[in-house]
Amino acid sequence: MGQTFSEKVLGAKAGKTVKAGEIVFVSPDYILSHDNSAAIIQEFRKLAIERVKCTEKIVIVLDHVVPASTEKYAQNHKDIREFVKEQDIPHFFDVFHGICHQVFSENGFALPGKLILGADSHTTSYGAFGAFSVGIGRSEAASVWATDETWLKVPETIRIEMSGKLPAMVFAKDIILNIIGKEGADRANYKAVEFAGQAAQDFSLASRLVMANMAAEMGAKNGYFVPDEKALTWLEERAQSEFEVVVSDSDANYEAVLDYDISAIEPQVACPHTVDNVRPVTEVQGTPFHQAIIGTCTNGRIEDLKVAAQILRGKKVHPDVRVLVIPASRKEYLQVLQQGDLEALVDAGCLVLNPGCGPCLGAHQGVLAPGEVAISTANRNFRGRMGSRDSAIYLASPATVAASALEGSITDPRKYA
Amino acid sequence: MSKGKVWKYGDDVNTDVIFPGKYTYSVLDPEEMAKHALEDLDPEFAHKVKPGDIVVAGKNFGCGSSREQAATCLKHAGVQAVIAKSFARIFFRNAINQGLPVVQCSEAVDNIQGGGEISIDFATGVIESQKGVFDFAPLPESVLQILDAGGLIPYIKKKMEREKNHGENNA
Ligand code: SF4
Numbered sequence: 001m002g003q004t005f006s007e008k009v010l011g012a013k014a015g016k017t018v019k020a021g022e023i024v025f026v027s028p029d030y031i032l033s034h035d036n037s038a039a040i041i042q043e044f045r046k047l048a049i050e051r052v053k054c055t056e057k058i059v060i061v062l063d064h065v066v067p068a069s070t071e072k073y074a075q076n077h078k079d080i081r082e083f084v085k086e087q088d089i090p091h092f093f094d095v096f097h098g099i100c101h102q103v104f105s106e107n108g109f110a111l112p113g114k115l116i117l118g119a120d121s122h123t124t125s126y127g128a129f130g131a132f133s134v135g136i137g138r139s140e141a142a143s144v145w146a147t148d149e150t151w152l153k154v155p156e157t158i159r160i161e162m163s164g165k166l167p168a169m170v171f172a173k174d175i176i177l178n179i180i181g182k183e184g185a186d187r188a189n190y191k192a193v194e195f196a197g198q199a200a201q202d203f204s205l206a207s208r209l210v211m212a213n214m215a216a217e218m219g220a221k222n223g224y225f226v227p228d229e230k231a232l233t234w235l236e237e238r239a240q241s242e243f244e245v246v247v248s249d250s251d252a253n254y255e256a257v258l259d260y261d262i263s264a265i266e267p268q269v270a271c272p273h274t275v276d277n278v279r280p281v282t283e284v285q286g287t288p289f290h291q292a293i294i295g296t297c298t299n300g301r302i303e304d305l306k307v308a309a310q311i312l313r314g315k316k317v318h319p320d321v322r323v324l325v326i327p328a329s330r331k332e333y334l335q336v337l338q339q340g341d342l343e344a345l346v347d348a349g350c351l352v353l354n355p356g357c358g359p360c361l362g363a364h365q366g367v368l369a370p371g372e373v374a375i376s377t378a379n380r381n382f383r384g385r386m387g388s389r390d391s392a393i394y395l396a397s398p399a400t401v402a403a404s405a406l407e408g409s410i411t412d413p414r415k416y417a
Numbered sequence: 418m419s420k421g422k423v424w425k426y427g428d429d430v431n432t433d434v435i436f437p438g439k440y441t442y443s444v445l446d447p448e449e450m451a452k453h454a455l456e457d458l459d460p461e462f463a464h465k466v467k468p469g470d471i472v473v474a475g476k477n478f479g480c481g482s483s484r485e486q487a488a489t490c491l492k493h494a495g496v497q498a499v500i501a502k503s504f505a506r507i508f509f510r511n512a513i514n515q516g517l518p519v520v521q522c523s524e525a526v527d528n529i530q531g532g533g534e535i536s537i538d539f540a541t542g543v544i545e546s547q548k549g550v551f552d553f554a555p556l557p558e559s560v561l562q563i564l565d566a567g568g569l570i571p572y573i574k575k576k577m578e579r580e581k582n583h584g585e586n587n588a
Contacts, residue, residue, distance in 0.1 A: 035442055039485075042445070046570050049577065065442055072443050121483040121507055137485035137511035139569045146573065151559075185429060186477035190506045219480060219505055274429060361438035361482075382433035382481055384457040389437070 002249025004157040005224050006192040009132040009246055011154075013115050020156040020253070027148050029241070030057050030109050032118035033141055034100045035064035038076035040119060041083050043142035052087050052145040059091040060084060061103045066095035066356040069364040098329025098355035099297040101125040101213065106331055108238030112227040113246040117144060122297060122379065124216045127195075128208035129235065130227030130245060135216065155192040155221045156255040157248070162199035164263030169413040171307070172207035173299060173377065173397035176214045177268040179260060181278025189219035191255060194248065199262050201228055206301040213298050214379050217275040267400050267413055269375075272392035273383040281400055287410040289373040289394065292317075292401050294350070295326030296360045299377035299398050302335050308402040309341035311416045312348035318408030323350040324366050326358050350405075362386045368393075375401050375410060421471040421497045424462060425531030428475035432508065434458040435479065435487040450486050451493035468495035471537070473529050475501065479508020488515040498537055500544065502526050513560055516568035520544070522553035539564070 003011070004020070011017050014024035033040055037060050044052070052058060060080060068074035077095065084092045097103045101122055104110055112130035116123065119141040126133035134152065136144070144150050160179065193215045195208070203211070208225045215223030225231075227245050235243075267281040294300075294308045305327065317323045325345050327333035333355055336342045346352060359366035360378045367387030368374055374386055374393050381393035396404070399413035406416075434457040436450065444450055455462040472491065478501035479487055488511040491499065498518040512519045518539055528548040529535060535546040542555035556564070566572035 036484075038442070039445060043570050047574050047577065070443065076442060119483060121481065123483075135483045135507050137483055137488075137507060137514055139485060139514040140510060143569055143573045146577070185480060186503065186505070189477065189503060219477065221506055274431075361441065363439055363442060367439070380433075380481065382431045384437050384439075385433045387439070389434075389457040 001253055002251035004192065004252040004254070005194065005246055005248045006132060006155050006157055006222065009113060009115055010152060018154050020154050022154045023151055024154060025149055025151050026115060028057060028117045028144065028150070029114040030059055030116045031141060031144050032059045032061070032100060032104055032116065032120065032123060034061050034120060035073070035076055036119050036138060037080045037083070039138050040141045040145065041079060043139050044145055047142065047146050049146055054145065054148040055087060055089055057148070058089050058145065059104060059109055060089060061093040061097060061100035062095045063099045063103070064357045064361065065363045066354070096330060098327070098331070099300070099357060101297040102301070102328035102332065105129065105209065106238065106329060108235060108240045111235060111239055111241065111243040112231070113244045117141070117150065121216050122213050124220060124223045125209055125213040125297070127212040127215065127223035128205060128225055129231050130225060132222050134222050153190065155190060157192040157194055157252070158188055159194045159196055159254045159257045160260060161257055162195065162197040162260045162262050164199055164261045165202070166262055167265070168417045169399050170265055170267055171397045171399060172203055172210040174265055174268040175260070175262050176211045177270050177278050177395065178265050180214065180218050180276050181268065181270070183218055183258070185217060185274055185276040186219045188215065190221060192222050192224060193218065193220040194224045196226070200225055204303060205231060205234055206303045209301070210298055217379055267397060269400065269410060270381055270395035272381055272394065275379070275381060275395065281396070281410065281412045284394070285410050285412055287394070288408060289375050289404070289410070290321060291366060291368065291372065291374040292321055292323045292405040293326065293359060293366070293374060293376040293378060294323065294398050294401050295328065296357070296378040297328055298379040300326050300328030301332050304377065304398040305336045305345065306341050308398045309344040311399060311402040311413065312350070312406065313344040315348055315406055317349040317405045320408045321405060323405045324359065325350045325352045327355045329355050359386050375404050377401050419469055420534045420536045421469040422467065423529055423531050423533050423535055424466070424470060424472050425529070426458065426472070426474040429477045429480055430458060430474050431481035432479060432484050432487040433481055436484060436490045438482070441484055441486060447489050447493040450490040454490040454494040463494060466494050466496065469497045470495060471497050471535060472499045473501070473526055474499065475526060476503045478504050479512070480505035483507045485511040485515065488512040488517050492517040500525055513563055514569035516564055518564055520553050522551055525551040525553070
């Protein structure tokens with residue numbers, strides 16, 4: 001019997017052949033944290049040891065509340081900067097770089113075959129480049145800083161075999177929402193998800209990031225795409241360390257193989273208040289909202305802002321709605337700026353925020369009042385996530401959100417194809 | 418093993434309703450966190466919960482964010498344990514790392530009602546209630562050790578001290 005990608009990576013780390021279900025003690029290649037580093041530092045201090053064990057493995061990106069909106073957040077950032085200096089942590093990205101998952105990727109830490117731990121649930125993103133990347137909590141992050149080790153259960157794998165071609169105005173976001181809607185928010189709990197088939201390889205790297213990121217929303221431990229030429233070429237000039245491509249054997253053991261023909265999928269919308277409450281846009285069109293968000297770590301890259309600009313160029317957003325645009329990182333920001341797409345968005349009436357998490361977690365910049373509704377390209381629509389517990393969030397692709405922004409209510413983007 | 422009052426909820430209780438995102442970087446003190454426990458699901462909970470109470474819920478408890486405060490706030494609100502049909506994986510780890518026992522037992526969830534009193538034996542894997550006795554697979558020894566120590570940080574701390582002393586004794 002062959003081995004899955006996850007069995008191979010964890011086996012290599014544990015120094016033995018492992019099977020799904022086994023618990024292994026492993027040392028990661030990188031460990032990511034963000035503003036929550038302040039809390040991780042508190043936990044680390046409780047251990048009463050002086051030095052972190054794995055300085056060069058630690059990657060810290062300040063992104064959740066940037067620049068600081070209150071004295072408390074400012075103090076958190078200050079504590080983190082001081083800790084970074086004290087411990088000589090080389091990979092520190094201060095408030096002006098962007099959202100952790102994009103910054104981590106574009107700086108070449110997300111590499112094939114690597115074992116990456118992250119104190120953030122969307123750490124699954126790096127599977128877009130063939131990494132095994134998994135979210136952990138704060139105490140655990142502190143203990144990994146101290147001991148350079150943690151335990152993981154080798155997950156079973158669900159293989160999602162995608163065929164066909166994307167219809168016009170349908171994107172990776174629609175496909176992953178469709179999958180989550182069909183399979184349910186806990187279908188992949190404790191499991192790995194492998195995105196495979198010709199259609200998976202046809203996706204751009206940005207689109208793969210959308211899907212691997214949102215694998216977390218079906219409960220997945222990690223998501224994975226085979227790193228192909230496209231990925232390797234992109235990584236060539238940015239890889240932070242040597243790496244080895246790891247792929248599943250053709251006779252590997254899967255928990256399930258699910259077939260999806262993507263050419264049959266319409267634009268999708270996740271309705272309040274769970275990500276698996278998914279309907280085709282045609283069933284919810286006409287729903288009014290107050291705020292639209294185009295961006296975040298899920299859909300704030302060049303290809304996302306480009307399609308939004310394509311729909312909004314030369315037009316004006318509906319006067320009853322406010323539209324926030326959040327590029328995923330400063331690098332992406334600069335490129336869409338240079339290409340004129342940002343100009344088109346600003347001209348249409350959008351408000352461009354600095355790269356960061358912004359309203360995605362309801363901490364600052366555009367939180368929702370009671371009774372307000374948002375449509376967003378982010379990855380989560382839980383009750384209260386973006387502000388008041390009496391607000392509601394719809395999730396969709398950048399094209400659907402842009403088309404909806406024009407009309408002031410949820411709109412089928414195919415109208416603007 | 419002491420009795421605790423049951424607070425019963427449904428499926429997919431997510432981390433945003435257990436501990437709202439707006440507090441994640443502003444409320445850092447565990448006792449303060451406890452005041453917001455389950456705020457967006459059941460605003461009554463934090464005011465009325467008593468030490469030793471037990472949360473019982475459906476499938477996929479703790480789905481969503483990796484925020485450990487979801488476990489911390491329940492622990493410091495005095496919750497003795499969470500019983501659910503299933504747990505989201507990061508919450509499951511976080512709960513253990515915070516010293517909050519988690520019990521997976523669908524049968525108990527289907528039968529136990531809110532407001533009643535139940536008791537749990539973690540070592541043998543038995544839940545006792547007026548509705549009957551339910552068995553569950555006890556947590557592995559290594560996990561029970563973390564729970565006994567009061568969470569991962571105290572556990573690692575003890576372990577590192579032991580290793581250090583051991584090293585010094587051998588020197
Ligand atoms: S943009 Fe939203 S989902 Fe992404 S890392 Fe920030 S808070 Fe998390």
